Amino acid sequence: MIISPPLKVYFNFILQSVLPEIFSQTADIPRKVPLFLAPMEEITNYACRNISRKFGADVVYSEFINSDALIRNCKKAYSKLIFYAHERPFGIQIYGQDLHSMTEAAKIAASYNPDLIDINAGCWVKKISHRGAGAGLLRNIQHFQEIVSSICRSVSVPVTVKTRLGWDENNINIIEVSKILQDCGVQAITVHCRTRSQKMAGTPQWQWIEKIKSAGIFVPIIINGGILSIQDAKNVIRNTPADGLMIARGAIGNPWLFQEIKCFLSNLPFSTISLSEKAACALEHFILHIQNISETKAVYSFRKFLSSYISGFPNVSVHRTELMQLKTKSEIIHLLTALIERK
Ligand SMILES: Cc1cc2nc3c(=O)[nH]c(=O)nc-3n(C[C@H](O)[C@H](O)[C@H](O)COP(=O)(O)O)c2cc1C
Numbered sequence: 001m002i003i004s005p006p007l008k009v010y011f012n013f014i015l016q017s018v019l020p021e022i023f024s025q026t027a028d029i030p031r032k033v034p035l036f037l038a039p040m041e042e043i044t045n046y047a048c049r050n051i052s053r054k055f056g057a058d059v060v061y062s063e064f065i066n067s068d069a070l071i072r073n074c075k076k077a078y079s080k081l082i083f084y085a086h087e088r089p090f091g092i093q094i095y096g097q098d099l100h101s102m103t104e105a106a107k108i109a110a111s112y113n114p115d116l117i118d119i120n121a122g123c124w125v126k127k128i129s130h131r132g133a134g135a136g137l138l139r140n141i142q143h144f145q146e147i148v149s150s151i152c153r154s155v156s157v158p159v160t161v162k163t164r165l166g167w168d169e170n171n172i173n174i175i176e177v178s179k180i181l182q183d184c185g186v187q188a189i190t191v192h193c194r195t196r197s198q199k200m201a202g203t204p205q206w207q208w209i210e211k212i213k214s215a216g217i218f219v220p221i222i223i224n225g226g227i228l229s230i231q232d233a234k235n236v237i238r239n240t241p242a243d244g245l246m247i248a249r250g251a252i253g254n255p256w257l258f259q260e261i262k263c264f265l266s267n268l269p270f271s272t273i274s275l276s277e278k279a280a281c282a283l284e285h286f287i288l289h290i291q292n293i294s295e296t297k298a299v300y301s302f303r304k305f306l307s308s309y310i311s312g313f314p315n316v317s318v319h320r321t322e323l324m325q326l327k328t329k330s331e332i333i334h335l336l337t338a339l340i341e342r343k
Helices: 005-018 046-054 067-071 075-079 099-111 134-139 141-154 174-184 208-214 230-239 256-266 275-289 295-301 303-309 316-324 329-341
Strands: 035-037 060-066 090-095 116-121 159-164 188-192 221-224 244-247
Touching: 035 046, 035 060, 035 256, 046 060, 046 275, 060 067, 067 075, 067 090, 067 099, 090 099, 099 116, 099 141, 116 134, 116 141, 134 141, 134 159, 141 159, 141 174, 159 174, 174 188, 174 208, 188 208, 208 221, 230 244, 230 256, 244 256, 275 295, 275 303, 275 329, 295 303, 295 329, 303 316, 316 329
Parallel strands: 035 244, 060 090, 090 116, 116 159, 159 188, 188 221, 221 244
Antiparallel strands: none
16 A cells, blocks of 8 residues: 555644654654644543643644544534644544444544544443443454544545554454554554553553564554653653654643653753742643633542642642642632742
C-alpha cells in the first residue's frame, strides 16, 4: 500500500507548523517528536486540553465516546464532540464493538470536522473489553478489521487507532494488527505498550515499537504507556523509533511535563516550576474547569487534578486533606490564591 497523501499532510502539518522548534536536529535528538495528550475519560475536557496545549501538547483528544450512545442521540455523548478552533489539531475518539454503530458514530464525529477520528482498541475495563469493544477488538481481528475498514471508507478525515500489544502475554498480536490497520488505511497507530491483562500497571514494553517498525509498518507509531516523567520521555526518545509520544497520567496536574520534554528536544534549559507557579496554574485550570458545569460537580471533579498539582508542596498531606474537603468554588479559589502568595 502507498502512503496516502492525508497521512503526509497530517504529520507534516504537525511537524512543520506546530513544532517548528524541534524541526532542527541536534546530536542528542535524532528525530522530531510530536507530543500527544492522551484521551482520558473525565479528564481531557476543555480545561485540561487547554492547559496541556499551553504547556506544549501538540495534539489533544476528546474523552472516548460510546458509539451506541452517539447513535441514540445521547446528549452527554454529543457534548464530548464539541471543541474549539484553538484546540486544533484535535482528535475525537470513539469506542464500541458493533460495525454499524461504529461506522455511523464515526460519520457523526466526522461531521464535527476534527483533525482525526481515533478508534479505541485499548480500553481494558471489563464491561467494555469483555463485550468486544476497546481492547476486546484485539481478540477478534477480523471483526476489528471490518470496523476499521468500514470507518476508513466512510469518512474523509484521517482515521487513527489507539491499541495495546495484545490481549495478554500469550496473545501479543500488535505486529499482525498493525499490518492490518495499515492496510485498512489508518493514518497512525498509538501503541499503549502493555497488554490488556496488564491493565494500567506493570512495566511498559517499549521495545515493541522497534519490533513494529522493523516489521515494515510505515504509518507513524505513537508510543504510549508509562511516560510519567522527563526521564521516561528521554528514555523513549533515545531508545525507541517512535514517531510521537502520548502522555496520559503523567500530565494530570503536571502539564509542565510537555514543556520539559520540548525543552529537552530543543536543547533548551528547563527551569523548575515553583510552588507558587504550580498553584497559579491550578487556579487557571480551575477557572476554565468551572465554566459550563455546576459548582458541585466542578469542585468534586477537580479534586483529582488538585491532588496532583500540589504534590511537591511542603506539608503536602495537610494541604491535600484541606483541599479535598473544600466544597465551594470560592473556597478552592481562596486556598489556591493563598498558596500562590506563599513564596
Ligand atoms: C482516568 C483515565 C481515563 C482514561 N480514559 C481513556 C479514554 O477515554 N480513551 C483511551 O484511549 N484511553 C484512556 N485511558 C488510557 C490512557 O489514554 C493511556 O493509554 C494510559 O493511561 C497509559 O498511559 P500513561 O501511562 O501515560 O498513563 C485513560 C486513562 C486514565 C488514567
